[in-house]
Amino acid sequence: xxxxxxxxxxxxxxxDIITMLVPAKSGHPGxxxxxxxxxxxxxxxxxxxxxxxxxxxxxxxxxLSKGHAAPVLYAALAEKGYFPKEELLxxxxxxxxxQGHPDMKGIPGVDMSTGSLGQGFSAANGMAxxxxxxxxxxxxxxxxxxxxxxxxxxxxxxMAAAHFKLDNLTAILDxxxxxxxxxxxxxxxxxxxxxxxxxxxxxxxxxxxxDIEALLKGFDEAHRVKGRPTILIAKTxxxxxxxxxxxxxxxxxNAPNAEQxxxxxxxxxxxxxxxx
Amino acid sequence: MAEKQATREAYGKALIALGxxxxxxxxxxxxxxxxxxxxxxxxxxxxxxxNMGIAEQNMMGTAAGLAASGKIPFASTFAVFATxxxxxxxxxxxxxxxxxxxxxxxxxxxxxxxxxxxxxxxEDVAIMxxxxxxxxxxxxxxxxxxxxxxAAVKHQGPVYIRMGRLELPVLFDENYHFxxxxxxILRKGRDAAIVANGVMVAIALEAAEALAQEGISVxxxxxxxxxxxxxxxxxxxxxxxxxxxxxxxxxxxxxLGSAVAEVLAEEWPLPLVRVGLQDTFGExxxxxxxxxxxxxxxxxxxxxxxQALSKADR
Ligand SMILES: Cc1ncc(C[n+]2csc(CCOP(=O)(O)OP(=O)(O)O)c2C)c(N)n1
Ligand SMILES: [Mg+2]
Numbered sequence: 001x002x003x004x005x006x007x008x009x010x011x012x013x014x015x016d017i018i019t020m021l022v023p024a025k026s027g028h029p030g031x032x033x034x035x036x037x038x039x040x041x042x043x044x045x046x047x048x049x050x051x052x053x054x055x056x057x058x059x060x061x062x063x064l065s066k067g068h069a070a071p072v073l074y075a076a077l078a079e080k081g082y083f084p085k086e087e088l089l090x091x092x093x094x095x096x097x098x099q100g101h102p103d104m105k106g107i108p109g110v111d112m113s114t115g116s117l118g119q120g121f122s123a124a125n126g127m128a129x130x131x132x133x134x135x136x137x138x139x140x141x142x143x144x145x146x147x148x149x150x151x152x153x154x155x156x157x158x159m160a161a162a163h164f165k166l167d168n169l170t171a172i173l174d175x176x177x178x179x180x181x182x183x184x185x186x187x188x189x190x191x192x193x194x195x196x197x198x199x200x201x202x203x204x205x206x207x208x209x210x211d212i213e214a215l216l217k218g219f220d221e222a223h224r225v226k227g228r229p230t231i232l233i234a235k236t237x238x239x240x241x242x243x244x245x246x247x248x249x250x251x252x253x254n255a256p257n258a259e260q261x262x263x264x265x266x267x268x269x270x271x272x273x274x275x276x
Numbered sequence: 277m278a279e280k281q282a283t284r285e286a287y288g289k290a291l292i293a294l295g296x297x298x299x300x301x302x303x304x305x306x307x308x309x310x311x312x313x314x315x316x317x318x319x320x321x322x323x324x325x326x327n328m329g330i331a332e333q334n335m336m337g338t339a340a341g342l343a344a345s346g347k348i349p350f351a352s353t354f355a356v357f358a359t360x361x362x363x364x365x366x367x368x369x370x371x372x373x374x375x376x377x378x379x380x381x382x383x384x385x386x387x388x389x390x391x392x393x394x395x396x397x398x399e400d401v402a403i404m405x406x407x408x409x410x411x412x413x414x415x416x417x418x419x420x421x422x423x424x425x426x427a428a429v430k431h432q433g434p435v436y437i438r439m440g441r442l443e444l445p446v447l448f449d450e451n452y453h454f455x456x457x458x459x460x461i462l463r464k465g466r467d468a469a470i471v472a473n474g475v476m477v478a479i480a481l482e483a484a485e486a487l488a489q490e491g492i493s494v495x496x497x498x499x500x501x502x503x504x505x506x507x508x509x510x511x512x513x514x515x516x517x518x519x520x521x522x523x524x525x526x527x528x529x530x531x532l533g534s535a536v537a538e539v540l541a542e543e544w545p546l547p548l549v550r551v552g553l554q555d556t557f558g559e560x561x562x563x564x565x566x567x568x569x570x571x572x573x574x575x576x577x578x579x580x581x582x583q584a585l586s587k588a589d590r
Contacts, residue, residue, distance in 0.1 A: 092390040094560070101393075151330055
């Protein structure tokens with residue numbers, strides 16, 4: 001996909017997020033919207049995947065370590081054709097496929113069940129290690145939240161990934177500065193971040209997580225780094241694309257009502273129209 | 277009876293009162309203070325509130341150190357993360373040294389609802405009950421929660437208090453007596469007994485009423501104190517009925533059902549049916565739809581009592 005098409009897709013994914021959260025009546029818009037551009041670049045450009053064969057052994061893997069952002073993953077998977085888009089409207093409802101947090105048993109395209117913060121990153125390490133053992137060239141991607149970084153397990157995994165020289169692993173940090181109880185600086189500061197990751201043996205790339213071209217370049221660079229894992233520290237805006245949700249901590253885990261959703265969708269449609 | 281309150285709400289209120297009367301009360305949370313309802317304490321007593329970030333293991337270990345230095349820490353997060361993520365910290369840094377940490381876990385059980393299986397603790401009581409030195413409390417409404425929280429402070433040693441997200445009917449008034457290690461008989465019958473706790477107590481009372489309409493008379497026991505478990509009361513109750521049913525919003529393996537089975541097997545064997553999650557995880561959905569789907573309803577309890585009684589007739 002070219003950059004304009006990727007921008008259109010990111011917009012569509014944002015619309016899907018808003019649309020599915022209305023009937024769900026609960027869920028996490030803020031952290032889903034902040035990662036929409038990242039997932040768009042991964043699923044529509046970067047990753048080697050076959051939606052018709054979700055368990056294809058040679059596929060690249062994606063682990064949503066910040067599992068509460070399930071809506072952005074489900075939107076990307078549906079747009080990619082892993083399952084019908086109508087399923088999005090069953091999100092979080094009794095007996096339906098799309099669980100509140102990613103469920104690898106039941107949802108085509110979900111590579112790892114997540115939801116308990118910190119755990120997905122270790123699983124991504126395991127997938128990268130298996131790839132090395134089997135001499136396969138697939139790559140593994142893991143998306144982390146900045147609040148999530150407070151989990152000790154994240155740093156256990158960071159240390160192990162460098163120790164095992166997992167250059168087939170790329171982590172992306174959704175660096176939106178917010179968690180639930182406030183800003184990450186208020187709740188549990190993780191500064192200075194780039195220094196920490198470098199000290200843990202990682203190749204660090206800092207970029208704007210809403211800049212499609214920067215993301216493409218970042219992933220490209222990660223490909224070329226040998227002997228150690230790479231992290232993209234992607235500066236993002238929580239709630240990006242929906243003005244009243246942007247940088248608003250209250251939109252971490254609340255679904256919009258129909259009226260709010262209409263307002264958000266209208267703005268998103270106008271934005272995509274301007275792309276031409 | 278029309279009044280409703282989530283047990284986590286009652287917890288938040290109890291903390292404010294405790295904070296005023298006891299300067300040693302310290303509250304810790306792991307980036308969930310709005311949900312666990314410790315946020316009000318944080319506002320009222322900011323110097324005695326520690327937001328540990330999303331780091332439950334460090335929270336439990338820190339609580340242990342605070343307790344070892346004379347504080348009475350309440351460590352709060354969702355039940356899954358408290359007992360799951362931080363299990364070994366609880367085991368080796370809190371239970372083994374018998375430190376005075378109160379683990380106040382909210383969002384237990386499938387009534388968490390839409391967040392789904394990853395966030396629904398269905399095994400926390402089993403895990404905590406297996407730990408030496410640990411006291412395990414599962415209150416049924418806001419009133420009992422408040423009493424349980426106050427009792428936990430009086431008790432010297434680790435206490436696990438299991439609370440929920442969902443609003444529940446208020447069952448008790450201020451005359452209600454709560455004691456760690458004591459079960460409460462809420463209703464007396466001759467045919468069968470339902471032993472319940474937490475969310476299932478209100479449902480058990482409804483089932484007993486429905487069964488009474490059919491001429492089956494049922495005792496209802498509220499076993500909020502899963503550990504220490506009130507053997508004496510259960511044995512006395514068992515001697516007066518023909519069968520027992522347990523009701524818990526938890527897997528039937530290792531929790532209240534198991535505690536009752538153990539006592540009955542050793543003291544007064546009787547037919548038993550355990551109502552709860554049948555060795556399965558939950559899923560996303562609305563809380564009452566999930567209770568229905570997983571058989572945690574008045575209707576299911578009515579059937580279970582009849583099943584238990586039919587075993588007694590064999
Ligand atoms: C182990 C664990 N503890 C707590 C939670 C509850 N929780 C869900 S999202 C969240 C905040 C996440 O913040 P961040 O990682 O910054 O995500 P984002 O801002 O991208 O949404 C918390 C505390 C959880 N899911 N897992
Ligand atoms: Mg964040």
